[in-house]
Amino acid sequence: MTAPTTDRTAGPSAPSPTAGPTTLTLAGALNLGLRHSLEEDPAVVLMGEDIGTLGGVFRVTDGLQRDFGADRVMDTPLAEAGIVGVAVGLCYRGYRPVVEIQFDGFVYPAFDQLVTQVAKLRYRTQGRVSMPITVRIPYGGGIGAVEHHSESPEAYFTHTSGLRVVTCSHPQDAYTLLRQSIACDDPVIFLEPKRRYWTKAPVEASLDGAPPMEAAAVVVEGADVTLVAYGPLVATARDAAVAAADDGIAVEVIDLRSLSPMDLATVEASVRRTGRLVITHEAQQHGGLGAEIAASITERCFEHLEAPPVRVTGFDVPYPPAKLEEHFLPGLDRILDGVDRVLGRPHSLTGREG
């Protein structure tokens, strides 16, 4: 299946790394990041289903095969284990493969290669074999798609030692984090919030002065509650902060950016001030990344917490049909309800146990 696509990528007249900010969609910023990585390092090769002639079902690789050739932008047979396994072999020869998995729900055939090979080869070989693979995965819901096209599989990867996991929430980070991921000598699972592909913002096409890949970002400052989000929900969290401000509540929003390792120092510093933590993600709650954040922050800031951390997440059901996804996905109101909860204000569970 493909989701609705449009053609809003950077195109052939792409800004050069030194040209100053241009307004781009998130998808366009990814395209530009790929372009610059391909230009900069001949070891970079792109692989995936429909990424060449078609330019990807979301057009993230649009124009790249035309400009860099089928040798560097490779349409592959339809087999995800094959794609990732072949990428491993390319690493042995010094390449830096950037793999596109067409949708979140199609990464599982590659899971064995990712978990038993990509994540472990450096450790297995005491550092002799590097796996500088970037695995790009459009993820998350909210686009009204059919089954397997809206999942948030990050917790499978963040629990896998040896992998790095990052995600972007806006065009600038799309560009920056993608280029850093490709340049990184570790394998990186690069999660792209597909419902934000068409978000537009100015992008500085340069890595100069960019924050490190591991760093979280405080995107809204506030003294009352810390709200941790990443990927598609950062925009929702910002909206929640605006809505809360109307109620006189100052929400500090942190965009996690790197999901493994996490920059907990930034979260910790915030929680030490606010004493209250809300975490939101689309992925199912049970064993989701929110659990790790809640557990780790409780461990580190126990004395500072005024309330137990609250998680506002997808429910522990398989991703539902499109007409129900609004009930599955954390939205503004559910996040605000979580904020009320950590503040001890009336909320949906007032008077109930737990």
Add this chain to the structure above:
Amino acid sequence: MTAPTTDRTAGPSAPSPTAGPTTLTLAGALNLGLRHSLEEDPAVVLMGEDIGTLGGVFRVTDGLQRDFGADRVMDTPLAEAGIVGVAVGLCYRGYRPVVEIQFDGFVYPAFDQLVTQVAKLRYRTQGRVSMPITVRIPYGGGIGAVEHHSESPEAYFTHTSGLRVVTCSHPQDAYTLLRQSIACDDPVIFLEPKRRYWTKAPVEASLDGAPPMEAAAVVVEGADVTLVAYGPLVATARDAAVAAADDGIAVEVIDLRSLSPMDLATVEASVRRTGRLVITHEAQQHGGLGAEIAASITERCFEHLEAPPVRVTGFDVPYPPAKLEEHFLPGLDRILDGVDRVLGRPHSLTGREG
């Protein structure tokens, strides 16, 4: 690879479900559970690599092909996706397949079928298609094995809505939980603590009066600290409780048994009394099940906690070579160090941050 195996299974003169307790190894109890399930329900079929003629590399299926025929105890081609995918098809015809994955590290080729099919088919079909599959996986370390033979993949499954996950820690539960899993209409990931296969204890070969599959068990009572463990570490946790008692500390040990869903009510009740929680598992910490337990219990018992929950787990590295595994695995002393930590007694991190 096969790990050292011995031939201590129940054998042909297996006790009948009504014969009263017999002393069995954990592997023998599993064998007996399989035997009784095969006897009781003609829909039960066993599938896996080397489970027939050989009786499994751990001999858990020893003698079953001889007694029930190759039609019900099937050696399959060497392909885990194939095994699980074929089991799905058998479910469509009303069978109850019991699949053996030879070792923890070999389950990943089947991950796609488990996550996208087995876990989701009931939901996808609004309850019309049942997936009463039991996937038996020997898991965990401590047997000095080579790579991929000592892993604890439970968090991948406990984060997957639609799957149930259980694990046994002693022969009686091996029998009981396995029979309940096979009888359950939901898919169950059944984790077998391979280093405890040779533990012996009396087994009542009956389900009468057995606790429900979802229930945790308080295996040692104590008022000072709650220690949650499961599978291979329950024995270690019991030892820790004995050692702590020498120091005058009463540790309550809970054997979780069901990892998804978890019986948090039992843990909660205990923590409300003790105010202190230590969780131990072999799996890596980051996003491990311990994070969910810590987060959920903090959410439910915040006011009762005297200290933040402590996790004593495997480190966030790939499973190390055998000669290092003692450093990776939580042992008695590391658990006691965690107990000291929640009690505010001097411990390894005294004086350090966090």
Add this chain to the structure above:
Amino acid sequence: MLRSHVHPTAVHERRETARTAAASGRADHDPAVRGDQLVQLLAPDGTRTPDPEYEPWVEDVDADRLVALYEDLVVVRRLDVEATALQRQGQLGLWPPLLGQEAAQVGSARVLRRDDFVFSSYRENAVAYCRGVDLTDMVKVWRGTANSGWDPFAVGMATPQIIIGAQTLHATGWAIGAVKDGTDAVAVAYFGDGATSQGDVNEAMVFSASFRAPVVFFCQNNQWAISEPVGLQAVRPLADRAPGFGIPSVRVDGNDVLAVMAVTRQALDRARRGEGPTFVEAVTYRMGPHTTSDDPTRYVDPADREVWAARDPLLRVERLLEREGLLDDQVTTAVKQAADSAARRMRAGCLGLTAPEPLSLFDHVYATPSSWLERQRSQYAAYLAMYEDGDGTAAQDGAR
């Protein structure tokens, strides 16, 4: 010696028909089918192609049956057009058109027995139609009101599989079970050319050969996997892959409904007689986009499409009927009415489908209740109850 021939072994000894090239030739100039012969019984111009081996398998197809097949083809095309329109009108989220593949689907599905069982991908809506799937049920998935539309056991067909190739293993398992049960029912796995690259499909061949499972692997080679031509998946005809696994295969003109019926029947017959799996490659063409979201102008050469348009599966049956004088006004009108009526029913059914009740989100995750999930359900119920309008709609903004 280096070999490219696969030698038949004693294990699966079979008659090797010394077949002439009678049925081939017509498609030989086409790169899509070059270098190989296709079974064909009905040429694009509506003439019958003699084939002594396969003719007997369709000798029961009399005038009535032929008209019925024609009606099927017209109806499923009409439904496909209607669904595409519904998508364009915003009533469906997505639709995967089967335009061009009608004969492959109708021909194979119409020779199945009620107790056979189909495991298909997302594109087999004509198969679903032939199995008797309710037209409203057919669009539920694409409207987003359900993750699947029908009861598999009521129609003998699993609901659409989106994970490419996964269903071939399910078919194999079902078939192994059928043998255990002592029935001669057969499982049919439908999948595409792209799917043949997936490990699952190859493992299904391994397992079915090993267990001699009564399964028909029905591959619709429509030349494309989204934008990727079949040549990227395979450097030889797809049907060549199966024999090496010990599975006989056949390459059929997938736009010839009679030939498809014949080869499928032969495969079913082998399976029922305990001879195990067969691989059918139905050579056809995806005349539309991959789905309504796709833009084939980016990768399809219009000239290619023209070549295939001339091989239209519906037109050739129409021509045959004309030739045989079976296409009078009455038939034409009846068929058109059947198609329009089906389209109307589908449209009405579609428009009547509304969003499920919010708390149904939590239904059918488990057969037996899970303490954990019950808690989530009740908490979400409490959350919804906070909102005045009671049905919770004001609370819903998850997707923004």
Add this chain to the structure above:
Amino acid sequence: MLRSHVHPTAVHERRETARTAAASGRADHDPAVRGDQLVQLLAPDGTRTPDPEYEPWVEDVDADRLVALYEDLVVVRRLDVEATALQRQGQLGLWPPLLGQEAAQVGSARVLRRDDFVFSSYRENAVAYCRGVDLTDMVKVWRGTANSGWDPFAVGMATPQIIIGAQTLHATGWAIGAVKDGTDAVAVAYFGDGATSQGDVNEAMVFSASFRAPVVFFCQNNQWAISEPVGLQAVRPLADRAPGFGIPSVRVDGNDVLAVMAVTRQALDRARRGEGPTFVEAVTYRMGPHTTSDDPTRYVDPADREVWAARDPLLRVERLLEREGLLDDQVTTAVKQAADSAARRMRAGCLGLTAPEPLSLFDHVYATPSSWLERQRSQYAAYLAMYEDGDGTAAQDGAR
């Protein structure tokens, strides 16, 4: 027509040698090789088998080279015996013997170039020996002091792969990279008969055919996957599988070191000339247990083993040398000494391997330090430091 033949297409047009059954016959009564012909140049009795196609590929094997091959075979068998003994003595945790597979491994490995690259499973210790792997490095994995023993780039061989079949894709990727780099180096994937059932191996065939990757798929059919006979994985000879993917294949007597050299050279030559992958099935037998933990008495018929013992790969070279008068006392003694010395070095190296430093647990997880893991390392260091003896041994009880 239903087909079991795979028709060669224009894509991979190749010379079809009209080869007589000269090289076959000897093994034809054996169920393991029934129904097909094996390339053979050296019969079990030590006589040379004439074969005009393959003879040229080994015509450079003169007396010296033959003696060297003999030495290789003797040495790798001696090492295998030594490692098995080390395991029995508790010095290794496990060992996967290669007994019976010496010719398949030595013959194929000895014709590789330095810049070729091997991706093997866990059983290819003779290949590792031929690639120049240090004998101490060879046992590290099995002693449990490391997850892999050597630097792949120093010897042109990846360290052992335990996940069945995974390495075939790595070989394919390496080969695709080699083409990009403009070299004519070749990747060789070693795997077993059981591995052919895995999706990965089939996907490797798909990708390598599509990209015409210079890879040799070297399958040692040793008749067993632990306790499962090859007949459970495949109902036809394994070599039959490849042609359907567009990959020529050859079935060789895997116990004939000369024939293995010849077919491997031919395959390497094809690859170097840009003709893409070749599949070699080396028909051999696992004379020992799967690993030292296995109990083959549970499933092996001793009579079968006897049949194969008569085809011993080492003995037949010995007989050839005898026939040709090349096996004098000097050679015998030199070879024995080489073997004993290698065994002694392996043993000494093995016994010298000690447990790594505890905190090395945290090394090499990432190329660049991870804040999270650095914290764990320092906390564990603090934990170890609590214990008086300083090296932390008193603290270690994780495995009990």
